[in-house]
Amino acid sequence: MDAYNTWTIAEARDKLKAREITSEEITLSCISAIDDADALGAFVHKTPDKAVEQARSADLLLKQGDAPSLCGIPLGIKDLFACEGVPTQAASKILNGFKPEYESTVTQNLKNAGAVTLGKVNMDEFAMGSSNETSVYGNAVNPWKFSDKALTPGGSSGGSASAVAADLCLAAIGTDTGGSIRQPAAFTGIVGIKPTYGRCSRWGIVAFASSLDQAGPMCKSVRDTAIMLEAMCGFDHKDSTSSESPVPNFEAMLTGNIKNKKIGIPREYRLDGMSPQIESLWKDGADMLRSAGAEVVDISLPHTKYALPAYYVIAPAEASSNLARYDGVRFGRRAKLNAGESITEMYERSRSEGFGNEVQRRVMIGTYVLSAGFYDAYYNRARKVRSLIKKDFEDVFAAGIDAILTPTTPSAAFELGKLETADPVEMYLNDVFTVTVNLAGLPGISVPAGLNSEGLPLGLQLIGRPWEEGDLMNIAHILESATGFVEKPVKWW
Amino acid sequence: MSIDRATAARVAKLARIKVDDSSLDILAAEFNQILGFIEQLNEVDVEGVEPMTSVSPQKLKRRMDQVSDGDQQERVLSNAPDAREGFFAVPKVVE
Numbered sequence: 001m002d003a004y005n006t007w008t009i010a011e012a013r014d015k016l017k018a019r020e021i022t023s024e025e026i027t028l029s030c031i032s033a034i035d036d037a038d039a040l041g042a043f044v045h046k047t048p049d050k051a052v053e054q055a056r057s058a059d060l061l062l063k064q065g066d067a068p069s070l071c072g073i074p075l076g077i078k079d080l081f082a083c084e085g086v087p088t089q090a091a092s093k094i095l096n097g098f099k100p101e102y103e104s105t106v107t108q109n110l111k112n113a114g115a116v117t118l119g120k121v122n123m124d125e126f127a128m129g130s131s132n133e134t135s136v137y138g139n140a141v142n143p144w145k146f147s148d149k150a151l152t153p154g155g156s157s158g159g160s161a162s163a164v165a166a167d168l169c170l171a172a173i174g175t176d177t178g179g180s181i182r183q184p185a186a187f188t189g190i191v192g193i194k195p196t197y198g199r200c201s202r203w204g205i206v207a208f209a210s211s212l213d214q215a216g217p218m219c220k221s222v223r224d225t226a227i228m229l230e231a232m233c234g235f236d237h238k239d240s241t242s243s244e245s246p247v248p249n250f251e252a253m254l255t256g257n258i259k260n261k262k263i264g265i266p267r268e269y270r271l272d273g274m275s276p277q278i279e280s281l282w283k284d285g286a287d288m289l290r291s292a293g294a295e296v297v298d299i300s301l302p303h304t305k306y307a308l309p310a311y312y313v314i315a316p317a318e319a320s321s322n323l324a325r326y327d328g329v330r331f332g333r334r335a336k337l338n339a340g341e342s343i344t345e346m347y348e349r350s351r352s353e354g355f356g357n358e359v360q361r362r363v364m365i366g367t368y369v370l371s372a373g374f375y376d377a378y379y380n381r382a383r384k385v386r387s388l389i390k391k392d393f394e395d396v397f398a399a400g401i402d403a404i405l406t407p408t409t410p411s412a413a414f415e416l417g418k419l420e421t422a423d424p425v426e427m428y429l430n431d432v433f434t435v436t437v438n439l440a441g442l443p444g445i446s447v448p449a450g451l452n453s454e455g456l457p458l459g460l461q462l463i464g465r466p467w468e469e470g471d472l473m474n475i476a477h478i479l480e481s482a483t484g485f486v487e488k489p490v491k492w493w
Numbered sequence: 494m495s496i497d498r499a500t501a502a503r504v505a506k507l508a509r510i511k512v513d514d515s516s517l518d519i520l521a522a523e524f525n526q527i528l529g530f531i532e533q534l535n536e537v538d539v540e541g542v543e544p545m546t547s548v549s550p551q552k553l554k555r556r557m558d559q560v561s562d563g564d565q566q567e568r569v570l571s572n573a574p575d576a577r578e579g580f581f582a583v584p585k586v587v588e
Contacts, residue, residue, distance in 0.1 A: 101568040101571055101572075309530055309534050330572070347509040351508075364501075364520070365528075384545075387543055387544065387545045388539070390545065440548065441548030441549055
């Protein structure tokens with residue numbers, strides 16, 4: 001079988017429209033790639049029958065000549081998105097067996113655009129983690145390898161990243177609360193964008209931290225993210241924070257012209273002991289944008305250092321509130337009760353048996369920072385710091401900066417199990433460059449920048465002005481062409 | 494601020510998560526690591542700064558207070574661990 005699964009969305013779309021190929025052929029090629037890749041732990045609930053059925057409907061539409069933008073394109077869906085009749089359990093034991101009676105707005109939008117859904121992909125439990133090691137399904141594994149070590153694909157959208165990098169699907173959707181699209185994209189050599197807060201409806205996405213969560217596409221090219229993001233986003237009356245901002249034709253905004261754009265390089269992102277390879281890729285990226293006609297200037301975002309600690313108050317606080325719904329009553333797993341056990345024991349045991357360690361830890365930290373006597377000292381202080389972090393960005397944008405260039409992560413993908421015995425804070429440091437973007441509600445995109453000396457991909461992040469994803473992707477597109485990253489992992493699975 | 498065993502137990506109780514006595518010390522130690530990290534926020538001068546309530550400036554949308562959906566009892570109950578006679582069933586809560 002030809003490797004149609006390796007195609008980009010743009011490539012497949014053009015060939016589908018030209019009737020050179022059918023969606024069914026592309027879909028079958030993905031299904032066979034998925035069945036051959038169980039070692040990656042990427043797909044955790046496969047829906048091949050549904051996929052083939054959707055592909056056939058897409059082929060009919062294509063034949064009639066009125067095909068929508070993603071008609072016939074097979075995608076992977078993060079297990080956080082409710083899909084009607086398909087197991088949806090946020091990689092948690094507590095949602096074992098849960099089959100939603102409804103469809104998330106984002107997946108519905110994708111289906112309305114003609115997309116084919118191949119099944120659910122792996123993730124960290126409730127999207128809490130940066131290595132996909134907290135999943136009830138077991139680890140997702142990075143298709144990239146260094147000297148036979150099994151590496152993390154990053155997290156929390158680790159299954160999405162692994163699936164796209166290994167060509168199990170043409171693209172996938174992820175969600176990003178503190179870096180969960182961009183960090184795994186960087187670790188696997190793909191492109192991932194977190195749009196402006198409010199772009200994508202959160203309705204039907206299992207909630208982690210509602211003021212930070214956003215869905216976004218994870219793709220093989222910037223053009224693909226533009227095509228897919230446009231299909232995903234838009235106003236939804238079911239999410240009161242979703243925006244009425246008009247959704248432009250993002251792909252048409254990839255003009256390749258970034259003359260007179262002003263790119264900021266924030267000095268606070270230069271960490272002590274940062275790998276020289278990341279430092280030099282960062283510098284190369286700035287040079288490439290300069291050669292393309294942009295002006296590159298040093299900027300300061302003075303509160304950067306406080307973003308992670310503020311995040312680790314706000315996100316657990318919101319999580320403790322959101323996850324209160326898992327009580328073993330309306331849906332999800334209930335602990336087996338012994339005779340005479342009360343409803344409180346039912347809650348407590350259902351939650352301790354159903355939630356993994358990291359989720360329990362965050363729910364309890366959140367409970368603590370919201371509890372009487374500590375609310376002001378922790379939660380309110382963190383929200384004030386969040387205001388200051390947002391103001392840092394507003395100040396540089398007001399000074400004429402169009403986008404900000406940073407590394408996506410402080411390191412390349414690390415070995416699975418490496419941080420098992422480390423203290424929880426060490427894992428949190430993975431998000432040091434990405435978390436500011438969620439706190440400020442801005443769009444951020446990770447683009448593959450090159451390989452390190454171990455042959456592992458590294459990413460660069462561009463941060464844009466709110467609602468200007470089109471402009472941001474245009475700059476990212478230039479960076480993508482300039483770095484010329486075409487490497488793929490060598491198949492071992 | 495240091496968290497001891499008793500505080501860890503109280504937080505677990507508030508969060509309705511059962512934690513074995515034998516795990517309380519480890520839990521308290523992890524809390525202290527995380528809170529130690531969070532303490533950095535005390536270095537920031539937040540005098541006169543408003544706590545953020547919404548990351549985008551838009552106003553919360555309003556709608557008419559009207560029923561727009563309903564009559565889906567079976568679907569609402571379809572994922573319940575214990576549903577009987579059209580209700581969610583739980584252990585006895587009143588004597």
